[in-house]
Amino acid sequence: MSNALYRTCPESGLQFHKSAEWLMRANAVAAVVCLLIGGATALMVTLTRWPAVHLLPADKFYQLLTIHGINMLIYWIIFFEIAVLYFCSSTLLRCRIAMPRMAWAAFGLMVVGAIINNLSVLGGNSSVMMTSYVPMPADSNFYLGLILFAVGALIGCFIFLGTLVVAREEKTYEGSIPLVTFGALTACIIAVFTIAAGAIILVPTWLWSVGLIGNIDAAMYRLIWWGFGHSSQQINVAAHVSVWYAIAAIVFGARPMSEKVSRGAFLLYIAFLQLASAHHLLVDPGLSASWKIFNTSYAMYLAVLASMIHGLTVPGAIEVAQRGKGFSKGLYEWLRKAPWGNPVFSGMFISLVGFGFIGGISGVVMGTEQINIIIHNTIYVPGHFHATVVLGTTLAFMSLTYFLIPTLFRRQVMFPALARWQPYLFGFGMAVFTLTMMGAGTLGVQRRHWDMTFTDSLLSFDYPASAYTLMGIVGVSGMAAIVGGAIFVMITVLSVFFGKRVESESTYGTAMTMLKRAEPDVLSEGGHAAAGKFGFAAPGTFLFALFFLAIFVIYYAINWKYLASVWPMS
């Protein structure tokens, strides 16, 4: 393809194919628009759940909560992930993107689907939450919009796979694909079977909504829908772990401690992550205990093992790189001297810690078959997934965006002082928000619930005063996170559309360069370990990991203890 146009970014050395570049820009912009919609509704929803404010009437609350869930969990994240997939294939492998016209068609389908679905919820008859559990009905356009969006996203996945084929055929790189592209490939494979599960359940549900099918079994719907609903969050995990590795490479020049371990962990994701759909069915009628135990544990927690490996190898890679640069005093000089004022790094690191400590531990605990009895559908659940999807995925994507504004959009980041603080405000706001939600959930406060005072109901119930205090803190910390999110959207939109152009030249031409292998690691006497301590290449990270494990074990034990205080059941 000699007529394809490329430019090389002088700062990062990345090579952008012009068609791919515009596709990435379009998908990233659509993602941020959905983030804005999700953020505006987050504000209203949080102000309603804050007991002292209780802003919206019930119907508006359920309607806006539906819009918030779908735009955040599906549209914002998947639009951004499509941009990440194109970046990890076309840009990282220095090749042309496969079938750009088809990729635009996919983008068009996604946009149209998102609009149809959102309009149907705005119409007022589709306030069914993101899960749209049958037989509670939504307008048929609700399902149709989701289906169109999913078809578009599926085409995007195949564009990514096609681009990998192009790169291999046209020999634009030497050796194996980079680790980050490998991680994106993992995300893509998970996405394909996730979207397939979505189609298998949403197409019949759509036919049911227009009267062509008489009945959809509620238990079957839940089983297959969660193959879509939970697995789509696993796309996020694979994608944001790839983003962590990418940022470690971009900011520190970090190399994987070992390719084998990091890639092996991604393979564990492909094999086992999707079993986690069972997390949502642990207290459902009709499923056996052995089915629940096998699936909820991802077959003996092998996917949890994978995340625990990435949790060590990502900061470990940074530690090794930093020690190699001479920051090797004590256990933590490498971390103290990290660029904490650079939002690309600070956001990524807060994402890593928040995802692991809050989202990871709570996810495993509440996904334990019996412990789920004391947690299912309480506000603990959104506490957990705001830690994984918001603190983990969204914050990782925000950090990557700070890198993409100058490289992909060729604009300088506006308001650099605000950008410096944004990850901290957003991250710490979100951390408090998720922890207090979990606390309130432990006291039995429900999710997706308009009135914790039960003012209008025939029978009354009073939550303890501590539940109100916790929900008040949820409100305040939620506001902090929303302000952090708003600052991000403002910086991104203003920089991309009105920012000063990056000064260096980066013009298009037909010339392209091949992606070289990494330089072999120049190891001093004794290898990595010599730069570390006690024979450990990354002793600080290892100690950090042991600290993580200690918290994990303690919290796990506390929950069994709490469960043991509940009425005996068999």
Add this chain to the structure above:
Amino acid sequence: MTSIQPPAQTIWWKQPLDRVEGTWIAIALVWSLIMFAMMPLWHVYGKQNLSNEAYRTTPEAFMAKTMAMVNEHTVRTETNQQIPVVSPPPGSDVYLIARLWQWWPILELEKGQTYRLHIASMDWQHGFSLQPVNINTQILPGYEMVLTITPDTSGDQTIICNEFCGIGHHNMVGRILVKESGT
């Protein structure tokens, strides 16, 4: 920038592990296996397990069984809607209906006695959340779930719906009353 470049060696999978990685993988794997073992162990030694017992049902069939219990064991009614308070004998099968937007009837159980509690939905999906003891299960239309429960605390327990079921969801509140045995 090596995570975004192809690995330095062609045969990258033969590169030996750093000790830090090998040690951590071993520790994490052991912890994973312990967590896995906890679930079957709790089925053997723990007291809080959901049964595997569930049946397909229809709203009519389940309503008939519930009405039989209500007719036989109602002791009084509560609220201006005259909701029956049913006091079934210990050890018996007890029925609870979930419907838009009510848990019906009110159950009165004895502390320390065991009951087979059947729950099914008449319409949409609902969530059975017993507070403050904090027991939560999913209730589906077409399925009759059976929980064998032994209340070991006395006093009022409130059933809150914790699966979103439409505009009256937050008003869907029911009761299980637990009295001291022999009173």
